[in-house]
Amino acid sequence: MTRPRDPASVAVAAALKGGVTLALGLLAAGLAAAALRGQPLPTEAVELGRVLPLALAGDAAGLLSLGLLALLATPAVRVTVLAYQFARAREWRMLAVTALVLAVLAFSLLSGRGEA
């Protein structure tokens, strides 16, 4: 079949592949940093606000937390990419559906403070 590929599908596939590749790279860098310094892996992920500065400083916990966050964010990024594609194609009903999913994901991220 030589039917032209749907641009939305191509963009989503690229977002998924790119997100996983980035996440695995960061996790590998974090593991290497921990091994080089002879540190055990951290038992707790770094708080959101401290992740980037620690990762940029080459800290193992920061790199591993950033890698995990990149992995967790990959599905959210692909939803955002789809929203953009639906907006471009003027598929307003699908854009509304996608925006609803993004709203639930945002609620989850912002309401996750618990009783741990």
Place this chain on the structure above:
Amino acid sequence: MIRKSPPPRMLECGMERFAAIAFIGAGAGLLGSMVGLGGGIILIPAMTLALGVPIHHAIAAGLVAVIANSSMASSGNVRDEVTNVRLGMALETATTVGAVAGGTAAAFLDRALLSAIFAVFLLLNAAYLLLRPAPPEAAPAGGAGRGLLDGRYHDPSLRREVSYRVTRLPVGLAVSALAGAVSGLLGIGGGPIKVPMMTGVMGVPIKAAAATSNFMIGVTACASAALYYRRGMVSPAVAVPAALGATVGAWAGSKLAARAKGAHLERLLAAILSVLAVKMALSVWRGA
């Protein structure tokens, strides 16, 4: 009941423990992907029972592994347009709400109750593996639909384009919410709920249903994984080796699946799930 924080020693990770978690993750990913259940359903109880990982942290690690596997596997299916992206997005409105509800509920359940629920779910999955009907060889002749969510894809094994009409969306949304709640509560993908629902109720061919379910799993897991991260339950010492191992195992499983005898594998996995269910139930009974 409010969950108590786990003893830190149970999360510590030296080289041996890293290898043990990665090994369990690889085995779970291999077996799970070969029979289409995903790795989390073996990974979580195995880490809890064999290594003493607290179940809330094992569930969080399972969600991370689920996202890695779903994102990797979905990339190819989306590119080849086997995945019905629009149907997946529509059902995700329900799975994400269910996942947030399940993930929130999990924080208020103590380890024993969560383990007991997991044991029951393991037994249900073992029964599903033994009793599920074989998927049809050919896609149904559903006819080309023109609805917003109807789909079509090229099936190389049939050497033709398969078109189908999506039906009974309200039922699909209700069942998807349930699948999302189970995913958020127990850290697994929910494929055994969504795939039969899409094929049996919504008229989606098995290949498109499996690909669309896998596509949805990542976003569903993302919704509850964020809750677990904010609560400090995503432990790099557990989640990183589990995700890496499960990803490698799932990749190997996808390569081996075509050569393996499906019926034997399903019986093996059903036996493993039953043993894990009994062990989890016993651990609850003994107060471990």
